[in-house]
Amino acid sequence: MKQSLTSLAVASALFLCGCQVTQSSHSKPTSYETQPAQVMTTKAATGSESITLEQAMAHPDWLGRKPEEGFWSADSQSVLFEQKQTGSNLRDTFKFGPQGLEQVALSDKHQIGALNAVYSQDGKLQAYTFAGNVFVKDITTNTVRQLTRSSHTAKQLQFLTSGNLAFLTDNTFYAIDLESGLTTELAKLVLGNAPEGVTEPKSYIAQEQHKLIDYVALQHKNAKDVQSRQEALVEQNATLDNNQFYLGTGQRIVEASLSPAGDKLIVAITKDIPERSEQDIMPNYVSQDGNIDPVKARSRVADNKPVEHSLVYIDLSSKQQKMLPYETLPGYDEDVLATVRKENAQALGKTYTSKKAPRHITLMLDWAWDQSAIQWNTQGSQVAVMLESWDNKDRWIASVDFNNNTLVSQHRLHDEAWVNYTHNDFGWLNDQDTLYYLSEESGYSHLYTKPLNGKAKQLTSGKYEVSELTPTKDSKSIYFKANIKHPGIYEIYRVALQSGEVETLTNLDGMTDYVLSPDESKLLLTHSKIVMPPELFIADAKPGSMPKQITHTVSQEFLNKKLIAPKVVAVPSSNTDQPIYAKVYYPADYQEGEQGKTRKAVIFNHGAGYLQNSHMGWSVYFREFMFHSLLASEGYVVMDMDYRASKGYGRDWRTAIYRHMGKPEIEDLADGVNWMVENVNVDKNSVGTYGGSYGGFMTFMALFTQPELFQAGAALRPVTDWAYYNDPYTSNILNRPADDPIAYRRSSPIYFAEGLNKPMLINAPMIDDNVFFQDVVRLVQRLIELEKENFETAIYPVEPHGFIQPSSWLDEYRRIYKLFKENL
Numbered sequence: 001m002k003q004s005l006t007s008l009a010v011a012s013a014l015f016l017c018g019c020q021v022t023q024s025s026h027s028k029p030t031s032y033e034t035q036p037a038q039v040m041t042t043k044a045a046t047g048s049e050s051i052t053l054e055q056a057m058a059h060p061d062w063l064g065r066k067p068e069e070g071f072w073s074a075d076s077q078s079v080l081f082e083q084k085q086t087g088s089n090l091r092d093t094f095k096f097g098p099q100g101l102e103q104v105a106l107s108d109k110h111q112i113g114a115l116n117a118v119y120s121q122d123g124k125l126q127a128y129t130f131a132g133n134v135f136v137k138d139i140t141t142n143t144v145r146q147l148t149r150s151s152h153t154a155k156q157l158q159f160l161t162s163g164n165l166a167f168l169t170d171n172t173f174y175a176i177d178l179e180s181g182l183t184t185e186l187a188k189l190v191l192g193n194a195p196e197g198v199t200e201p202k203s204y205i206a207q208e209q210h211k212l213i214d215y216v217a218l219q220h221k222n223a224k225d226v227q228s229r230q231e232a233l234v235e236q237n238a239t240l241d242n243n244q245f246y247l248g249t250g251q252r253i254v255e256a257s258l259s260p261a262g263d264k265l266i267v268a269i270t271k272d273i274p275e276r277s278e279q280d281i282m283p284n285y286v287s288q289d290g291n292i293d294p295v296k297a298r299s300r301v302a303d304n305k306p307v308e309h310s311l312v313y314i315d316l317s318s319k320q321q322k323m324l325p326y327e328t329l330p331g332y333d334e335d336v337l338a339t340v341r342k343e344n345a346q347a348l349g350k351t352y353t354s355k356k357a358p359r360h361i362t363l364m365l366d367w368a369w370d371q372s373a374i375q376w377n378t379q380g381s382q383v384a385v386m387l388e389s390w391d392n393k394d395r396w397i398a399s400v401d402f403n404n405n406t407l408v409s410q411h412r413l414h415d416e417a418w419v420n421y422t423h424n425d426f427g428w429l430n431d432q433d434t435l436y437y438l439s440e441e442s443g444y445s446h447l448y449t450k451p452l453n454g455k456a457k458q459l460t461s462g463k464y465e466v467s468e469l470t471p472t473k474d475s476k477s478i479y480f481k482a483n484i485k486h487p488g489i490y491e492i493y494r495v496a497l498q499s500g501e502v503e504t505l506t507n508l509d510g511m512t513d514y515v516l517s518p519d520e521s522k523l524l525l526t527h528s529k530i531v532m533p534p535e536l537f538i539a540d541a542k543p544g545s546m547p548k549q550i551t552h553t554v555s556q557e558f559l560n561k562k563l564i565a566p567k568v569v570a571v572p573s574s575n576t577d578q579p580i581y582a583k584v585y586y587p588a589d590y591q592e593g594e595q596g597k598t599r600k601a602v603i604f605n606h607g608a609g610y611l612q613n614s615h616m617g618w619s620v621y622f623r624e625f626m627f628h629s630l631l632a633s634e635g636y637v638v639m640d641m642d643y644r645a646s647k648g649y650g651r652d653w654r655t656a657i658y659r660h661m662g663k664p665e666i667e668d669l670a671d672g673v674n675w676m677v678e679n680v681n682v683d684k685n686s687v688g689t690y691g692g693s694y695g696g697f698m699t700f701m702a703l704f705t706q707p708e709l710f711q712a713g714a715a716l717r718p719v720t721d722w723a724y725y726n727d728p729y730t731s732n733i734l735n736r737p738a739d740d741p742i743a744y745r746r747s748s749p750i751y752f753a754e755g756l757n758k759p760m761l762i763n764a765p766m767i768d769d770n771v772f773f774q775d776v777v778r779l780v781q782r783l784i785e786l787e788k789e790n791f792e793t794a795i796y797p798v799e800p801h802g803f804i805q806p807s808s809w810l811d812e813y814r815r816i817y818k819l820f821k822e823n824l
Contacts, residue, residue, distance in 0.1 A: 056626035071115035261380030360390035417655035488615035511617020528618035605691030662701035692716035700749035712823035765799035
């Protein structure tokens with residue numbers, strides 16, 4: 001197995017080459033606000049074999065099977081990671097340590113720990129789950145104890161201040177005494193009302209029955225005696241306890257969090273109503289049994305109703321539970337949509353009168369989180385909760401005044417557009433009553449600290465994005481990831497909390513993620529470059545450390561391919577002061593400053609909207625990278641733009657599409673076309689565009705609203721009507737149809753289909769549980785009714801949103817290739 005994981009030395013050499021902009025690891029970093037880079041050049045792979053479309057769309061196993069889910073061993077001496085098996089979706093586990101690289105046997109997987117393992121306060125014990133069971137490792141002796149063996153799944157492991165280990169199973173919190181092995185039920189959360197017990201007769205008939213019939217009266221007395229005895233037994237016998245807490249009928253638990261002291265709980269509950277209707281289905285025509293399978297699907301934003309989470313504080317010592325009201329949160333009753341509602345009412349000839357009313361508030365849902373929205377300090381004496389408004393305009397961090405049963409606002413982040421659903425990391429510094437958190441209030445995601453009763457302090461600043469926070473145990477520093485020196489280069493940094501000094505810890509020039517070792521001495525780095533998939537590195541957690549590459553998973557077959565790596569270019573914008581960063585694939589035969597030769601071009605539109613693709617790391621669009629290299633080898637110029645709404649460029653760039661998706665982005669595409677015309681001799685009448693998901697939506701909007709900008713376009717798995725898309729994503733950007741139908745009509749391609757006058761290809765998977773096949777069906781019918789002749793539709797009966805079958809990928813890209821060959 002060692003041999004299969006080792007590639008030629010050229011892999012390491014290629015991995016360490018990259019962009020030509022470098023920076024000393026010892027220098028204090030400066031943001032790209034003061035050092036803009038107009039062009040970031042890259043070195044292409046050195047292979048000699050041309051890439052074919054068939055190879056580019058083949059199963060990605062041929063590239064090599066990259067390391068996944070890397071984490072540290074408890075003693076900080078080894079690294080564990082997963083690797084996919086060739087030709088199978090199964091993963092094997094590998095360990096890299098003092099003895100080199102070795103595969104972990106299935107019989108030993110319970111001994112290796114886990115990425116989300118927790119540690120005792122003295123750092124001597126590690127706890128984790130394997131297959132739902134609880135294990136504890138003594139780090140000094142490297143011995144492992146299994147504490148549970150059950151079909152129930154344990155989660156939310158934490159060491160209590162008492163030294164006991166707590167966990168949650170089936171809405172019940174338990175604590176294990178690690179010395180005696182005794183398991184104690186701390187709290188059982190019951191979704192129902194508390195039983196009334198034995199009650200006195202209430203109705204006239206019942207009362208008379210008890211008077212007239214001695215047997216009935218005796219049975220009632222006996223029942224009361226049993227109840228009294230049980231209550232006395234629990235009260236007087238120390239081995240028993242009643243830890244049931246009733247949360248009411250018709251509720252479900254969103255989240256529950258136990259204090260490290262083991263004496264308090266914060267529980268978020270909401271009404272237990274279906275998230276989808278029976279009509280939310282999509283037919284699967286190619287099922288296992290040959291019948292049509294009505295697959296359940298999500299609801300649509302147009303159908304969603306307001307959601308609210310209620311917070312319950314439970315004192316486990318006194319057995320008291322109380323609701324935590326939201327009235328103390330600043331702006332909890334503001335009509336933040338008043339302007340939007342007024343505009344929409346006026347469009348209908350109506351008048352809107354703004355009124356204050358309590359807003360619907362929920363726990364924060366961050367799409368990139370592996371943490372909870374409920375965070376306790378080390379001692380368990382304080383708790384902070386991150387909340388968001390259902391209208392998406394506010395985020396609060398609030399502590400709890402347990403004596404007065406109130407929320408105390410520590411920070412409010414208000415955004416006239418929408419609060420970001422990433423960059424919400426927060427928590428408490430170790431052994432302190434000081435919060436740390438990320439906020440976009442400056443226009444970029446930056447790090448702040450705030451004492452419970454003090455003022456907030458901003459620790460990072462500049463035109464760059466901070467993410468992935470890891471505070472040290474001594475609370476003197478916080479590690480983070482950021483794109484300080486260029487928007488497309490992500491390195492790892494450390495900030496001193498007292499001085500605010502930022503240290504550069506990596507200088508790899510690409511895309512880098514990290515995991516700090518348990519002893520805080522080393523970093524496990526996942527690093528990639530434009531032309532090289534991710535590999536694992538180890539580095540000392542200090543400036544100037546030289547990372548050591550520990551995996552070599554890239555295949556020789558991939559290394560042999562002659563690929564054209566793009567340059568990252570800052571395209572001037574005609575609409576903003578900020579440039580539009582874009583990858584540009586120059587033709588293989590291109591000569592700088594060439595004259596008398598015109599080029600054809602393609603612009604690729606990445607998906608997700610809020611995603612960054614013009615960076616210096618390996619892209620999730622690796623097939624497209626190879627396709628674009630193929631096009632460039634045939635003389636095309638290919639551009640891949642981080643249009644407005646893309647990630648990595650700050651709040652204003654992110655929210656530029658608020659209430660009007662498809663306008664700023666297409667303006668940016670127009671700037672891209674003009675840049676290629678002026679700088680790479682592109683013929684303005686020989687440019688096409690394509691993209692999937694959000695990129696497919698953009699293709700529609702470009703062809704429908706600016707029909708002369710592109711000569712052909714391919715829309716893959718595209719959104720056609722935002723009212724049919726999901727609520728969590730769409731309601732941020734366009735509000736909801738009930739409040740803002742104007743935003744939906746001017747942002748949905750189906751309303752502009754009459755503008756089509758160029759060849760268009762629509763590729764649609766039929767069991768797409770993200771962008772429904774219904775989107776394409778409705779648009780195609782509208783195009784038919786508009787008597788449009790210049791479009792074609794290809795359907796993929798077995799594919800979800802992200803294609804799986806190589807044959808489907810190949811068919812899709814053959815059609816795209818043909819479209820551009822015939823029309824540009």
